[in-house]
Amino acid sequence: MxxxxxxxxxxxxxxxxxxxxxxxxxxxxxxxxxxxxxxxxxxxxxxxxxxxxxxxxxGHSRPELADAAADQMTKLETYHIFGRFTNDQALALAERLAAMSPIPDPKVILNSGGSDAIDVACKLARRHWQREGRTTKTVILSREFAYHGLHAFGTSIGGLDFNREGYGTESLVPETARIPLHDLDATAAIIAEIGAENIAALVTEPVQGTGGVHPPQEGYLTGLAELCRDNDILLILDEVITGFGRTGTMFGAERFGVTPDLLTLAKGVTSGYAPLGGVLVSPRIWQPFYLDGDDTPVFRHGATYAGHATAAAVAMANLDILERExxxxxxxxxxxxxxxxxxxxxxxxxxxxxxxxxxxxxxxxxxxxxxxxxxxxxxxxxxxxxxxxxxxxxxxxxxxxxxxxxxxxxxxxxxxxxxxxxxx
The missing domain is CATH 3.90.1150.10 (Aspartate Aminotransferase, domain 1)
Structure with a gap:
């Protein structure tokens, strides 16, 4: 043998x-x-x-969060939020997140984590332009050394080359490209080369995390936001790491004075006590999906655990602690x-x-x-x-x-x- x-x-x-x-x-x-x-x-x-x-x-093992989970599970572990259905905890958490959002009057998409959130945000950016009839706007830009999770879109837009290697193509989702870490002039040149008419969104972390902890240089994020505005490119802030206080403000967007079109969140929303993530969506993007009419489009997002009631209850308890302490x-x-x-x-x-x-x-x-x-x-x-x-x-x-x-x-x-x- x-x-x-x-x-x-x-x-x-x-x-x-x-x-x-x-x-x-x-x-x-x-x-x-x-x-x-x-x-x-x-x-x-x-x-x-x-x-x-x-x-x-x-910190670890806070009894308040265990109690919140147990209380919720003995009442209702969860119920999905598809179609006509929702649950009270998902509704309450979404209202609370909207109230603290750096994006005015957002809608909130809930899911199970940061990689989920990135996939949804990139899909929604492309869906937005298709709905607008600007069908060539499909490319997603991201920064050198960036990490945005490891789902299909996150893998594709990653700026760490080793996370994109070995799958048979340079990018799982082909319409992606990288920009330099801090160089706005070079970024403008890349936008011109690809053509703004072909670019749907630019994704960036306020402070680059896994790529080596790189805070933005003075004026960089506001300059990047201006480039996006001037070229009609959606700005997606990946606040999976920086959200909920890690930069000394509730969101990095506030510290650095930028207002994105979409913002992804996870990690700190529950402090890791339950898997939960989400996307904050600006009115520019969500309103056309809400207008009454037979031709109102549908954004096909959602997963079994989107808006998970117990995860939402845990998030609420976590936010209580952040505020109370x-x-x-x-x-x-x-x-x-x-x-x-x-x-x-x-x-x-x-x-x-x-x-x-x-x-x-x-x-x-x-x-x-x-x-x-x-x-x-x-x-x-x-x-x-x-x-x-x-x-x-x-x-x-x-x-x-x-x-x-x-x-x-x-x-x-x-x-x-x-x-x-x-x-x-």
Whole structure:
């Protein structure tokens, strides 16, 4: 009988976003969490400096959210929102999101997460122009190094090339193109080359996350919005990471002074306690689908769990905590502390090339002589979770409930770890 190589006899669960042989046998099995900390199955306590995947804004294991889910499930776990049907929790959450939206008078499309939201937003942008009779406007632009999830549209518009590779074509959805990270003149040239009459929308994160934590340069987002207006291109803001306080305002759109046509949200709306995402839609786009008439068009969106009642109830409880505990305002204080501490550290560390901070988001770009993956592993051994990103960058995005002392301790641990790497 032929023996099976050990690497092929691992757990049944296929690791996400992983070079599988590199992680098998090294996986950290997370068993519980509390506040800003998580524990592995073998009892190791770790400070969660990434808030999971950017989402655990209110911290882990808050009983208020468990209670909200249990209360809702014992009344109605969910009911779909197709056609004439809806449910009270989806209605209530949509009203609340509309009231806090940076887009005036929006409609709210609910779904199950950020990748869902991106797919819906890109489809709706194309549907908008088809309905307008401008049928050549199909191309979706996105930025170099961008990450917009891994559904078909998210994969296609990703600015991280490795996420688009291996599927037989350059892009799963063919009508996509990339623009540079910060260069408005080059972007204008690309628009002219493709032709504004062929471009449906431009998608951007206010602060680029997975691409290496890149805040926008001064005036960049307002300039990008102006380019979109001048060329009649819809602006889609991907606020899956930045929404609900991560930049020190409820949405990044507010911090940077832009009003998009569509805005995608997820992660922070429930702080990860339930899978939920959505799209805020401007009147320009939603009104024609609401006008009374036999020829009123239909936008074919929706999935089984769109407007999931329990997820919506959890989101409402999460938003209550953000407001009651002043956590969005707290992010502003933590940003100042984090920025000062990281820049002080960087002034001493030859291993640090650049520090980028916006709200409670930070990227520490290391010089080429040092390996962000190795530093990440060393920090886990010290009891801190950070994440290596593109550009040899360490990602920090701790929960909003992080204390000043915890933030200082985190930076000190990074400083000590880098000092050790420099001495090797």
């Amino acid at each position: 032929t023996s099976v190589p050990a690497v092929l006899a691992g757990p049944a669960l296929w690791p996400a976003q992983a070079h599988v042989p590199s992680v098998l046998g090294r996986q950290l099995v997370i068993e519980r969490g509390q506040g800003s900390y998580i524990w592995t199955a073998d009892g190791k306590k770790l400070f969660d400096a990434t808030a999971g995947l950017w989402h655990a804004n209110i 002043g956590l969005v305002e707290r992010v502003k204080d933590l940003e100042s502390l984090l920025d000062t501490a990281l820049r002080d550290m960087a002034s001493r560390r030859v291993s640090v090339d650049e520090v980028r901070v916006c709200g409670l988001l930070a990227g520490i770009a290391l010089t080429d002589e040092y390996d962000a993956v190795a530093v990440t592993d060393a920090l886990i051994d010290r009891g801190f979770v950070v994440r290596p990103l593109r550009g040899n960058t360490l990602q920090l995005s701790p929960p909003f409930i992080t204390t000043d002392d915890e933030l200082r301790t985190l930076v000190a641990a990074i400083d000590d770890t880098l000092a050790g790497e420099e001495q090797k």
